[in-house]
Amino acid sequence: MNRVMFTATNTLSQLQKKMDIISNNLGNIETTGYKRKETYFNDLLAQEFKNQGRDDKEKGRLTPIGIRMGTGAKISQSRLVLTQGSLKTTDRNLDAALTKNDQFFKIRGDQNTVQFTRDGAFYLSPTDASGNSMALVTGNGQAVLDEFDRPIVIGGEINNISFTENGQLRAATENRGVQTFELGIISVKKPQFLEQKGTNLYALPQGLNTLGVTEEEVFTRLEGGLRGEISMQQGVLENSNVELSKEMTDLMNVQRSYQFQARTITMADQMAGLVNGIR
Known part of the structure; x- marks a missing residue:
């Protein structure tokens, strides 16, 4: 499994947890006094590769020197939102x-x-x-x-x-x-x-x-x-403080991110197949 697959897999597991939290919020929309939970993401540690041996060759460059490769994202906090319900x-x-x-x-x-x-x-x-x-x-x-x-x-x-x-x-x-x-x-x-x-x-x-x-x-x-x-x-x-429109919007955004990461794994697998097929 290559680095792209590792990165996508790490993020997929965290996106699944966020979907579970949103689903729990939606399931309790009629629960008396229920307080919704909200999640926040942070990037996992990134690795930097020095692709240029001399910094003076990078004069005029607008982006940071080197190549940085991330390892996915994780849920940094799952917070209880205490806003008053109606x-x-x-x-x-x-x-x-x-x-x-x-x-x-x-x-x-x-x-x-x-x-x-x-x-x-x-x-x-x-x-x-x-x-x-x-x-x-x-x-x-x-x-x-x-x-x-x-x-x-x-x-x-x-x-x-x-x-x-x-x-x-x-x-x-x-x-x-x-x-x-x-x-x-x-x-x-x-x-x-x-x-x-x-x-x-x-x-x-x-x-x-x-x-x-x-x-x-x-x-x-x-x-x-x-x-x-x-x-x-x-x-x-x-009443609960869950807003149906907000939760549905968040759910659709998470589903799209999940599909993107799943597609990334598929593409990485196809690329690996092409490389392995070279004679």
């Missing part, structure tokens, strides 16, 4: 949307880990057979956490539930009066370090310290005096 009114008491694009709800994940989501479609689930207490959960049944990472459990028969603008849950019950809970909410500063966990959830990657960053650098827990920074609205849900 809001749709549901008039449902358990629906809530964060109206600042960097804020996320805290959710109980697998193995008691803390995960994050923008999906504010919540439900009530009985914690025992008696039904005397109800837990606030997501559509997948995962517990919604308060500011101290504890599941939110409401005791007694619930008459009414409301969310305040600064992220407080108020539940009016038959026998226990009004119970209040501070929803666990974070403000993300470096979304590129969040790892997708499926079902519209995100979490910190394992071995975060090996990446040279700390949890405090990635996000801030909105607790105490920082609760005033929370902005939330009840009775609405946030």
Whole structure:
């Protein structure tokens, strides 16, 4: 396999990853609170060949001296785009949307880990057979956490539930009066370090310290005096921030680049066949 084939093959694998990311964005265009991902490419290392032994022979040359041959391109970054999605009114008491694009709800994940989501479609689930207490959960049944990472459990028969603008849950019950809970909410500063966990959830990657960053650098827990920074609205849900026209345009551009690289491999193979056929 010659150098042209190596270069095209390296780029093909990266273009396939970009197509997969665009396809995932398109597949989640109707997912509540979904945030699209965007990829960026960088050239791989290039090699320089000195084809002229004397630089003075290159006087008047407008391009750099020597011949540079690249080895393809790679995805340098796959970034989570946190732009705000449009809001749709549901008039449902358990629906809530964060109206600042960097804020996320805290959710109980697998193995008691803390995960994050923008999906504010919540439900009530009985914690025992008696039904005397109800837990606030997501559509997948995962517990919604308060500011101290504890599941939110409401005791007694619930008459009414409301969310305040600064992220407080108020539940009016038959026998226990009004119970209040501070929803666990974070403000993300470096979304590129969040790892997708499926079902519209995100979490910190394992071995975060090996990446040279700390949890405090990635996000801030909105607790105490920082609760005033929370902005939330009840009775609405946030749509995904995926733009169909942009994703389709990006997909067509990537497909054309993919076809070009595939054609390059075909042409390199044909040229190799001609050379091997010379007697």
